[in-house]
Amino acid sequence: MKKNIRIGAGAGYSGDRIEPAIELAEKGEIDYLIFECLAERTIALAQQLKMKDSTLGYDPLLADRMHAVLRICNEKGIKIITNMGAANPLAAVEKIKEIARTLGLEKLKIAAVSGDDVLTVVQDGNYLDDTGSLVTELGSRLLSANAYLGAQPLVDALAQGADVIVTGRVADPALVLAPLIHAFGWPMDDWHRLGQGTLVGHLLECAGQITGGYFADPGYKDVANLARLGFPIGEVSEDGSVIITKVAGSGGSVTAATCKEQLLYEIHDPAAYLTPDVVADFSGVTITEIGRDRVAIRGATGHPKTGMLKVSIGYVDSYIGEGQMSYAGPGALARARLALDIVAERLKIADVKVGEIRYDLIGVNAIHGSALSASNPEPYEVRIRVAGRTSTMKEAVRIGNEVETLYTCGPAGGGGATKSAKDVVAVRSTLLPHALVPTTVHYEEI
Structure with a gap:
């Protein structure tokens, strides 16, 4: 067993930059490359794609990421672990096989972890969601139900020699915890080490956020070279302590x-972070800068897992219609306010039924409201936005249409109109006993 391993975080969300992952694979001297690409709504949207085409439903950038790093990782012996399987891990494996053959790779073992799709389980049971309603009350609006799996099936795949592991919904820290368990031989009931490993996973899961992304505030928290932000590396020791660093010379800090x-x-609660593998306790964590771009972190512990798994439920909640238009020059704010008044009255005349609606002056009151912006100087230019939530697509479309008609039926000088209407995929949660969520690992070899 190795005394320490290096794990690189290649993505923190589905649309993340690809170049930092290439940099990690080429220069990071890493053992594992992790791509964490699933947000709460992402898998429901992926399920919609799968319903239309059974060969889809995995992450839309999976092919681009694999083309970018698969050869490098294969040559360097770097194992890839990712949740880019989304709603269709098996199809993702087929796509990776296709890419591997295109790249001329001759030896590759790919594992697909499945079992997180529990839609039929929640449809057949009397499970309450976090609003207190029965999940079954969603009826045909229900799109997906996916349990947050733990590290065990990923550990199993690594034990079988998998070079690439593709999952659907797993707990984000489990993507990192699994290689730690495998590399160091941690028992699955060593709660303190599992708690520390979960801390490592939590620190790495958002990739560039720990190297200065989503952190900078000029003059208060300056970060150099964000355009070339380097993603993090976790140097993890056998006891679970970690040094967070990045590739030398990359951007960020x-x-x-x-x-x-x-x-x-x-x-939520730093002393009781609930995961499928452990209840982690971060309350005693210590953070110490030990060099430039090197921070040592230790002190997490853990307690026995709850035996329950969180389930993310995706459903069609409503529809949103939106329209925007810009005004500039002297009197721009007054003309923009008149435009919003016109749209508000038009929607009443047309009897467009909205459950919620916003009339925003972007750059004036769209974020903090009118009270905080009242004393600010009048802007030279302003953009109006009308956005409303409806129960039908037809009514959602009408909102954008009324904004667009300001071209000929509104105040002078409007331009740059845009409009859109879309369905809203929302998320609720429930809990399932771990025993009701069996997992399987499917292997493919080249």
Whole structure:
């Protein structure tokens, strides 16, 4: 067993940059490259694609990422672990096989982890979601139900020699925890090490956020060269302690401050972070800068897992219609306000039924509202936005149409109109006993 391993975070969300992952593979001297690409709504949207075409439903950038790093990782012995399988891990494996053959790779073992799709389970049971309603009440609006799997099936795949592991919905830290369990031989009930490993996974899961991305505030928190932001590397020891760093010369920075912000990101209770593998306790974590772009982090512990798995439920909630138009020059703000008044009255005349609607002056009151912006100087230019939530697509379309008609039926000087209408995929949650979510690992070899 190795005394320490290096894990690179190649993506923190589906649309993340690809160049930093290439940099990690080429220069990071890493053992594992992790791509974390699933947000809460992403898998429901992927399920919609799969319903239209059974060969789709995996991450739309999977092919681009694999073309970029698969050969490098194969040559260097770097294992890839990713949740880019989304709603269709098996189809993702077929796509990776196709890419591997195109690249001329001759030896590759790919594993697909499945079992997170529990749609039929929640449809057949009396499960309450986090609003207190029965999941079955969603009826035909229900799109997906995916349980957050833990590290065990990924550990199993690594034990069978998988070079690439593709999953659907797993807990984000599990993508990193699995190679730690495999590399160091941690028992699945060593709660303290699992807690520390979960901390490592949590620190790395958002990729560039811990190297200065989504952190900069000029004059207060300056970060150099964000256009070439380097993604993080975790140097992990057998006890689970970690040094966060990045490729030398890459953009961004790793400091105690960047690590603290990521540590607190999306954490409800730092002393009881619930995951499928462990209830992690981050309350005793210490963070120490030990060199430039090198931060040592340790001190997490853990307690036995709950035996329940969170299930993310995707459903069609409503429709949103939107229209925008710009006004500039003297009196721009007054003309923009008149335009919003006209649209508001038109929607009443047309009896467009909206459950929620916003009339925004972008650059004036769209974020903090009118009260905080009242004393600010009048802008030379302003853009109006009308956005409303409806129960039908037809009514959603009408909102954008009424904004567009301001060209001929509104105040002077409007331009740059845009409009859109779309369905809204929303998310709820429920819990399932772990025993109701069996997992399988499917292998393909080249």
